[in-house]
Amino acid sequence: MGKVTGFLEFERLEEGYAPVEQxxxxYREFVIGLDADQAKIQGARCMDCGTPFCNNGCPVNNIIPDFNDLVFxxxxxxxxxxxxxxxNFPEFTGRICPAPCEAACTLNVNDDPVGIKSIEHAIIDRAWAEGWVTPQPAAVKTGKKVAVVGSGPAGLAAAQQLARVGHSVTVFEKNSRIGGLLRYGIPDFKMEKSHIDRRVAQMEAEGVVFKTGVLVGAWPADSKVTNDAKTVVTPEALKADFDAVLLAGGAEQSRDLPVPGRDLDGVHFAMEFLPQQNKVNAGDKLKGQLRAEGKHVIVIGGGDTGSDCVGTSNRHGAASVTQFELLPQPPEQENKPLVWPYWPIKLRTSSSHEEGCEREFAIATKEFLGEKGKVKAVKTVRLEWKDGKMGEVPGSEQVLPADLVLLAMGFVSPVASILDSFGVEKDARGNAKAGVEIDGGYRTGVDKVFAAGDMRRGQSLVVWAIREGRQAARAVDEYLMGASTLPR
Structure with missing residues (x-):
């Protein structure tokens, strides 16, 4: 694959970024992708591995050596x-996937891995530019009707696969636009929403029907999760109208931080903050948008959602941005012989961090301090690991100014009331209980009802959502037709 000696001749070339000050x-994308010549050289670095571990490192099992060679x-x-x-959607993964395939690359044992993600990005952008991405409507309709609840990457992948084998597919989305967390959770500067819109147009040409502003099942009245629904459909009505139902919503129940002062004004979940800016970017008019300009912002949570809050706060014009992480600072370079080909723990600095952010590791929040009902500071304590346990460092308490606190500590489960309204059994983590066995996979204990994506496996990556959607589509097709030509 690639050039036999390419990995010896060429170095890894990273995609570029527009300057921070620009x-x-x-809120537009600012990544400078590889041109055709650069992509060819990067493809040349792919070795003729006896076992290409990248294939298994990728949750959708992309045939990576083959497309690297074709680009070369x-x-x-x-x-x-x-x-x-x-x-189904390499323009999504080519932008926001963390690339576990690169961690598994054979070159990564003792060198820089092949730039697989950048090559994928280059392939799909060229394909759209050349007009190679076209609708693929089914030649024959099966007469079967499938409802997909949720229009994130899992729901979209499943809907497209099912439509292409001839089923009549309707996607129900509680918000006013299609895309789920791709639309409302991922900032536009990481992925512009035009990429979703043109996929929706393609899928509509393939026969998929999209219904927005429709809530399926019950929704908790006190939920702070984005919900623009104007119509409610009961699970009973859905099961009566469709031959199969696939629940593909997100894990939208954010992890909370129940410390004193949590109810102060100015302490919010990340998913209260991020969707608002995406809606404004799309032209929506919002009253009382959460804004960070001129404020000291504390982001609690060291993952991607926290990084997205950092980037958005910087674009608002925050006075300062500080990100907290409970765990100690990881090493800048992983121990490759120890962890390869698995996902390594190492220090990761995002483009948002580079735009301006103080990062605090091994720190915990003790209390939110306020004046007149508004948050003004955060009381913290340092942490240390001792005898395998995390404990507080005596005398390390400090108080940091905070006018806006964003809780970005991950998501614990789907919103329970949706699963409860369908009567779907939940696992120990509150997710829909549905196995992934080849025969009868992704089926819940409720007749006709399947589950996939974050609703089944919990908070995860966009690439895992696409995999789950594709596999669930095959399971639904087998259920309806007795056999399936869709890939597993």
Missing amino acids: RVKH QGDWKNAITVLHSTN
């Missing part, structure tokens, strides 16, 4: 065919 003034050979059209054979 990109923080807008200049056969871009076949490269997108290979890429689409396993991944």
